[in-house]
Structure formats: structure tokens, C-alpha cells
Amino acid sequence: MKKNLYFASDFHLGSPNHAESRIREDRIVRWLTSIEASCSELFLMGDIFDFWFEYRTVVPKGYIRLLGKLAAMSDSGTKIYFFKGNHDMWVDDYFTKEMGIQIVSDELVIHRGGKSFYLHHGDGLGPGDANYRILRKIFRNPVCRWLFSVLPPKIGLGIATGWSGHSRIANTTTEEVFLGEDKEWLAVYSREVLEKQHYDYFIYGHRHLPMIVDLGSNSKYYNIGEWFGFNSYAVFDGEELRLEYFERPDKQA
Structure with missing residues (x-):
């Protein structure tokens, strides 16, 4: 019986x-199988690809x-959601047209089983991500996207491949460490949201470190x-x- 909700993020396929990406892709497919x-609903919560851009007729x-x-x-009936991450924010309508996947640009609030969920990739939220918030506005600007789209795919995707090779996940040499409940910026952000609205669960990716933090309330x-x-x-x-x-x-776990 399909009743479970699954949440995953930061596959960074292509990096x-x-x-190495193919090995990881095979593992992800085994997990999905x-x-x-x-699985009733699948939430792919950003950075599924290390880069993604949809031209009108090219992906x-x-x-x-x-x-x-x-x-x-x-x-087969599984509802799938694809969140735009900081690496694959230029997803358009290809997944929706071909697979019926719902694209989520920012946060998504859902209610299931009497519980409330606040879902977001996690990029640009809370303290400590100020520089990225500026880049996020630039890259999500329609003019910026149009300028990239006028490049021939061979050039545009070539630039993207080189950029992807310098990404954080491709060049990390040390393990992520827990910063403490008062310094984990997504925990700080979640507590700020709780001051205005209660949610039972806040779920994010982006941080690359699996964790559970009790926020109180x-x-x-x-x-x-x-x-x-x-x-x-x-x-x-x-x-x-x-x-x-x-x-x-x-x-x-």
C-alpha cells in the first residue's frame, strides 16, 4: 500500500x-526501486543535478x-515534487510535461497525517548565507536566464560543466560538522518562522549534513x-x- 512520504535532496548528479555520477545515479535508482x-509522495528537495538548464528544445x-x-x-500514481535548488534553479517545464512532476520554486507547506510540514531546499535562508542571497536574486532574474539562453547549448552547457567542477560538493576535502543548535542557520531560521506560525516539522537539504534538531514548541x-x-x-x-x-x-538514524 502506498502511504509513505519520502524526502531526499542533494544528489548533485553530474559531479x-x-x-562517479553514474555510480551514484545507480545507487539512487536502487533506492527508488x-x-x-x-511511496505515495516523493519530495526531491533541490540540487538533484549539479547543473540543469532547459533550452527550448535541448536539455x-x-x-x-x-x-x-x-x-x-x-x-504508477506516485506524486513527485521537484524543488529548485541553488544548482538546478533553472528547471522549467520539462519534468512537468514529460513526467507530471510538480516544480516548487521556494517553500512548500503541506499537511499530512495531522502534521504540518515546512519544506524548502534551504538556500538563502537564515544568517550566514547573505552572499548567496545576492547571487540567488541575480541567477533567478529573468534577464539573467534569458542572457544564458541565447548562448548556443554547446557553449552554455560547457561553461556550466566547468562551473560545476568547482562546486562545494565536488571539492570538499573535510567532513561537514554540526555547528551547534544556536549556530546552525537553518535551525535559527526555523525558530524565527515558529514565532509567527507553528509547524511540526521543518525539512531542508542544502546543508549536506543529516541532522535532527529539537526546536522546542x-x-x-x-x-x-x-x-x-x-x-x-x-x-x-x-x-x-x-x-x-x-x-x-x-x-x-
Whole structure:
């Protein structure tokens, strides 16, 4: 019976190279196959691709195994949501037309099983992300997007590939560390939101470190990590939200 909600983010497919990305893509497809029978709704919460840009008739090549699996899941009745991340913000309508996937540009609030969820990729929120907030406005500006679109795909996607090779996930040499509940900027942001509106769960990606932070007021912040090392995700079974790991026997939720 399909009743579970699954949340995952930061696959960064395409990085750091084709060979390593393919290994990760195969693992993600195995995970999707393992949850397919129980998955009612799938929330892909940003940075699924290390870069994505849709020209009118051209999309980045590759990722056929992931796209095929998502198409099959959508066709079988699974509702899929795709959040724009800071690496794949230039998603347009290709996934919607081809697979019926709903595109989410910013936050999404949902209510399931008597619980309220505040969902966002996490980029540009809270203290400590000021520089990116400026870049986010620039890159999401329609003029900026149009200027990139007039480049021939060979040139535009070539530039993007080089840029992707210098991304944080492709060049990280140290593990992410927990900064403390008072310094984790998405926890700080969530507490600010709670002052105006209560949510049972705040779920983000972007941070690349799976964690659960008790925010008080019967609310929790979940970061669902990444798929370079943690292979982490969250699942809500109608009663409980859990942080879990795929093919990582050394990690416990």
C-alpha cells in the first residue's frame, strides 16, 4: 500500500565526473526501486543535478536511468515534487510535461497525517548565507536566464560543466560538522518562522549534513543530508518522521 512520504535532496548528479555520477545515479535508482511500493509522495528537495538548464528544445544529456525511474513512478500514481535548488534553479517545464512532476520554486507547506510540514531546499535562508542571497536574486532574474539562453547549448552547457567542477560538493576535502543548535542557520531560521506560525516539522537539504534538531514548541528541524557519502533521506509513515540511510550499515538514524 502506498502511504509513505519520502524526502531526499542533494544528489548533485553530474559531479564531480561522469563515472562517479553514474555510480551514484545507480545507487539512487536502487533506492527508488526499494521504496516504490510504499511511496505515495516523493519530495526531491533541490540540487538533484549539479547543473540543469532547459533550452527550448535541448536539455542536458544523461541521467536517463533516474529520469526513467521517476517517469515509471509517476505513471504508477506516485506524486513527485521537484524543488529548485541553488544548482538546478533553472528547471522549467520539462519534468512537468514529460513526467507530471510538480516544480516548487521556494517553500512548500503541506499537511499530512495531522502534521504540518515546512519544506524548502534551504538556500538563502537564515544568517550566514547573505552572499548567496545576492547571487540567488541575480541567477533567478529573468534577464539573467534569458542572457544564458541565447548562448548556443554547446557553449552554455560547457561553461556550466566547468562551473560545476568547482562546486562545494565536488571539492570538499573535510567532513561537514554540526555547528551547534544556536549556530546552525537553518535551525535559527526555523525558530524565527515558529514565532509567527507553528509547524511540526521543518525539512531542508542544502546543508549536506543529516541532522535532527529539537526546536522546542513540539517542532523539529530535519536536514536530509546528501548522497555523496551519507545516502540519507527522511520518511513519514503517517505517524512518525524518521531520518534513514540507504546502503550505509555504519549509519543509524
